[in-house]
Amino acid sequence: MDNQAIEQDGTWDATLSAPLLPLTGASLVTVRLPAGLAQGVVSGRYFLARCGAQTAEERAQNWQIYLRRPLFIASQRQSKREDQPADTDETWALLLPASPDPGYRWLAGQSIGATVNLLGPLGQGFTLAPHTRHLLLLATAARAATLLALIDPILDKGGHVTLVLYTEKTEDNPLLPLLPIPVEVRLATNEQQWQKHLTETMQWADQLCAAIPAAMFPMLADLIKRKRFRLETGFAQVLVEADLICGVGASLACVIPLASGGYTRACVHGPVFDLVH
Numbered sequence: 001m002d003n004q005a006i007e008q009d010g011t012w013d014a015t016l017s018a019p020l021l022p023l024t025g026a027s028l029v030t031v032r033l034p035a036g037l038a039q040g041v042v043s044g045r046y047f048l049a050r051c052g053a054q055t056a057e058e059r060a061q062n063w064q065i066y067l068r069r070p071l072f073i074a075s076q077r078q079s080k081r082e083d084q085p086a087d088t089d090e091t092w093a094l095l096l097p098a099s100p101d102p103g104y105r106w107l108a109g110q111s112i113g114a115t116v117n118l119l120g121p122l123g124q125g126f127t128l129a130p131h132t133r134h135l136l137l138l139a140t141a142a143r144a145a146t147l148l149a150l151i152d153p154i155l156d157k158g159g160h161v162t163l164v165l166y167t168e169k170t171e172d173n174p175l176l177p178l179l180p181i182p183v184e185v186r187l188a189t190n191e192q193q194w195q196k197h198l199t200e201t202m203q204w205a206d207q208l209c210a211a212i213p214a215a216m217f218p219m220l221a222d223l224i225k226r227k228r229f230r231l232e233t234g235f236a237q238v239l240v241e242a243d244l245i246c247g248v249g250a251s252l253a254c255v256i257p258l259a260s261g262g263y264t265r266a267c268v269h270g271p272v273f274d275l276v277h
Helices: 056-061 102-108 144-155 191-202 214-228
Strands: 012-016 026-033 046-050 069-078 090-097 115-122 134-140 160-166 184-188 207-211 236-239 255-257 263-265 272-274
Touching (some): 026 102, 026 115, 069 144, 090 144, 134 144, 134 191, 144 207, 160 191, 191 214, 214 236
Antiparallel strands (some): 012 026, 046 115, 236 272
C-alpha cells in the first residue's frame, strides 16, 4: 500500500479517472486509490467523500459543504497503467446517487484528474458463505450497483448468480452491460412480477443478498418463510438505508431499530444486516 497517498488525518486522496457512467437513479464515479484497501468483499461497504474542496488547504478553510457524503462501493479492481507497477494502484467504482444534494452535485461536476478526499472503506458489508454456489441478488434499479462486487467471487468458483431487478426500464437498462454474461437477469416492473420471480428463484438459492427499500423487508421475510418454511440466520442479508455521516457511530445519526426490538448504529455494525435481526 502506498503510504504517500494517505493524509495525516487518515483519509485518502483519490483521483477521478473516468467520466461518470449514468445508471438508473444514480451514476458510477471511477477513482484510483492505492492497492490493498479492499481487505475482502467490498459490496455493501462505503467511503465518505469530502465535498466542496480538493486540496488540504481548501479542506481546512472551505466548509460550505461540511458533512461528508457516503458513496457505496460498486466494484474494485487492479488498475492497468503503463507508468507504474500493477500492484500499486486500484480502480474503484463508487455509486453516486442522482440527487439535488449540493455535495453530490459538486462530485458530479468534477472532471477527470480531480482529487476527491475519501474516508474508508467503512462499515460491515455483505459476506459470502464458503458453501454458497447459488447466489440470489435482489435490487431496485438505483441500488443494484452496490451488489456488483458479489458476482465474480461466485462465478470464479463455478457458481450461479441470478439478479432479480425491480425497475421501470426494461429496455436499454444501463446496468445490464456491466454484468458478466453468465449472470441470469430477471426484470420486474410491478409487484406481481417481483413476487413471481422471487418465488421461482428463492427455493434453490444458497444465499440471498438484497439492496431494496426497508419497506420491502417484511414482504421478503414473509415470502422466505412461506417458500423455505423458515428464515434462517445467514441466508438473507439486506443493505439498510441510514444517515451515514461520521463512519464511527459518534453522531448517532445512523441509529436504526432492529427486529429484536433494540437499536444499533448502522455505520459501524452495518449497513448490511442479516434479515433475521
